[in-house]
Amino acid sequence: MRRLIKLGLGSLLLLALIWVPTSSTEATAQSQVSEIPNVYRGCWFQPEILKYRVRMTATTFTFGGGYYEQKHWQPIKQQTYRLSDQVTAGTFTWSRSTNTQGYHTIKVRGGAYHVKVSQGTLFVKQIRQGHDINGYELTFNQISHAAQVLSGDVH
Incomplete structure (x- = not known):
């Protein structure tokens, strides 16, 4: 049972590590686009x-x-x-x-x-x-x- 919990938490941690850099790259690309004053x-x-x-x-x-x-x-x-x-x-x-x-x-x-x-x-x-x-x-x-x-x- 503990092994399943550790495996599940490890999967979530891995998913979070992949998702955070991807979303920050998108935010950076969007912030480069400014509006016309x-x-x-x-x-x-x-x-x-x-x-x-x-x-x-x-x-x-x-x-x-x-x-x-x-x-x-x-x-x-x-x-x-x-x-x-x-x-x-x-x-x-x-x-x-x-x-x-x-x-x-x-x-x-x-x-x-x-x-x-x-x-x-x-x-x-x-x-x-x-x-x-x-x-x-x-x-x-x-x-x-x-x-x-x-x-x-x-x-």
Whole structure:
């Protein structure tokens, strides 16, 4: 009887020794994924004929063109990425720290976006193969009631 109890306790101890390191590894991997700070969250617009929109939530990043039609966003060449601890197709990573110019880096497969907020304006640089593909930073603003304003319903 004592032998069965010792065998059972030994099995439980072995199971605990295997389970604890596995669960701590998962916790470490999850803690490497941070959320996008609140100051960046929301929809940001670049008002031109073909409007570009940046939309950020706690765990998603969307960049692309489009327009509002009857208060609904009609995307054109828009890409949405999900936050991850490593870059794969359809995912991005968020740098917790900023570079020397004050930009956070959003790494995606095939490139990156450098973003910063200053005085209510979002500045974005699109980086491909180490170079800014536009040659300048794009500026975006948050617009109250964007669906109404950009649909032409409010002047």
